[in-house]
Amino acid sequence: MNAPSSPVRFDDARPRALAVAYDVAAEGTDVLLVRDVLGRFALVVDDRTKDIPALRSAAWSERLASELQRYSADRPLLLSSELFSADDLLGSDRAQPDPLRQPPTGHGSVRILDNTVVGQDWAHVSTPSVEPDGTRTHRTALYGFKGGVGRTTATAMLARYLADQGHVVLVVDLDLESPGAGPLLAAGTLPPRHGIVDQLVESAVGNADGLELVAPTGYRPSTGRGELWVAPARGRDTPDVAYSYVDKLNRVYADIPGMGFSDRLETAVRASEGAVACESESGRRPDVVLLDSRAGIHDIAAVTISRLCDLALLFGADNRQTWGGYGDLFAAWRSSGQARAIREKLRMVASMVPDSPQRPMDTYLESFREHSWECFSVLYDDDVPEPQSGRLVPGAFSPSLEDDSAPHHPIPILFEPGLIGLDADSAPGWQDRAFVQAAYRQFLTTATLLITADPQNYEGPR
Known part of the structure; x- marks a missing residue:
């Protein structure tokens, strides 16, 4: 038998x-x-x-x-x-x-x-669309495969730093299941009446006109020219109407005839950008938008990285969870034929980097860089044979381990225990403290160079 x-x-x-x-x-x-x-x-x-x-x-x-x-x-x-x-x-x-x-x-x-039922946007990489007047705001996504890596705090720090350089900055909180950027940036100020979830829900029934989606954060940049705005995931409560956040959240991913979730999310971001121009006293559109993305392999992250942004800062720690998660994601991009398109957007961020006698910072970053290079290698071009000799030579895009401009090369953020469990309402001015500035110094300068370096995507402060 x-x-x-x-x-x-x-x-x-x-x-x-x-x-x-x-x-x-x-x-x-x-x-x-x-x-x-x-x-x-x-x-x-x-x-x-x-x-x-x-x-x-x-x-x-x-x-x-x-x-x-x-x-x-x-x-x-x-x-x-x-x-x-x-x-x-x-x-x-x-x-x-x-x-x-x-x-x-x-x-x-x-x-x-x-x-697939979900996640189709991981496999369809595109660039953000152009505005009707021919301009395009530079959008940067901040993403972590795992939560708890300091992504939202870094978003707040980077937003203020860019505003100090004279930019009109909008932060869009797309971490709908766990909003953080909105409350952190708008601490002590009045948030807008509506949030991103309201735009997603109301647009599904053709009722999105007149929503109040953005608000100034109250931050006054030192140059006097920059502006900092926030589009929170959640709107504010009012005395007469209960704000049903969970009920709205349960409906944002619903299928709408003729308009997929990715289209609706992009519409929400564009509506927030347009709202800044309408509500700002200067009438300036945001020239930099920071998208605080949901963690994990989720549809919001898929749309944010694959479709909405010019640059994606990928946060992680040097551990098995980080490299296993990004490895799965990178392998999916490779198998779908998107490796070349997506790698141009990516840059790794080593968050919460330790510096102690037991684990010096330089040793940690060396280990991080090696693991990052191994992980990113599936997105780089394999060695190819020469036509005449057959000898293997590096592909068109095959950066070395030490290449500090390559996507795998980490931008460090130092570990600062004082930021764990931060309550922005009870710690005003926390961003200006010396230990915080020291922890974020290299991240802020490098990320700003990446955001403002591409003349095709960026037009500078307007």
Whole structure:
């Protein structure tokens, strides 16, 4: 009696399905591999320019069903001639070529269309859109795979520093499940009546006009020219109407016909930017926007990093959780073919760096840099052979471990125990204390250079 075969698991299904897809493409026809929200695969074969014999089609279908088992679709193979909207499916801009392998000359193409319930924006990298007048505000995302790495405090410090340089700065609190930037920056001042969650909820029913989304923080920069505004996640309470934050939050991710969550989130950010220009006495739009992103592999973080920002500062500590989490995220970008697009946006931040006799700062940062370089290496170009000699040479973008301008090279923020559990309301002026300034000095100067260095994305204070 034959022993039962091992079941095909989720991780097994993709390479098995691709193997079949490449064999089909070897016969000269283009194919599209479609994975549904449960992870099951179907192969769409383009027979519009080449006739596919029925027996051949049946053989491919049987092979897919046998190879994939539970991860085979009910109809494993479809011909484009059988589909009502073949052009829309085969021409989908969400379908991507396999980044790890290309069919040889004479073979058909192989593309992959991956359907997911959440997280689709991790795999679709784009640049922020341009304003109707041709300008574009520079947006920087501050993100940590794990919480508790000092991301929000760094956001507040960077916002004030940029305002001191004469910039109109807007901080948008996108950590909707755990708002922090709004309360920290607006401590002692009156927050706006509405928050980002209000814009998301009201826009879903066409009711977003007239929302009060931003407020000045009350900070007066030393130059007298900069401004600092905040768009909090949560609006303020009023005596006559209860603010139902949890009820609103439970609805912000709802599907809206004709407008995906990523579009709605970008609309909320743009509405906040426009509100600054309307409410500011100077009439200036923000020229720098800081997006305090939600931690973890979450849709908000996906949209913020992949779509909304020009620069993403990735916070982390030198531990297994940091490198394991970023490793999974970077591997997903590589497998979706987005490595080259996304790496241009990224820069690592070593947060809460210790400096003690037991663990000196230089030793810690050296270890951090090595682990960061190993993690980022999946986003860098692999070594490629020279055409004549076959000798391996570095790819077009393959920075060394010591390259201090590379995405993996950490920007340090020193550990300061006085900032743990900070209550901004009871500690006014905490940002100006000498120990705080020392802890953030290198981060502030380096991050500012990164934000203001690209003339294509940044136009300076207006």
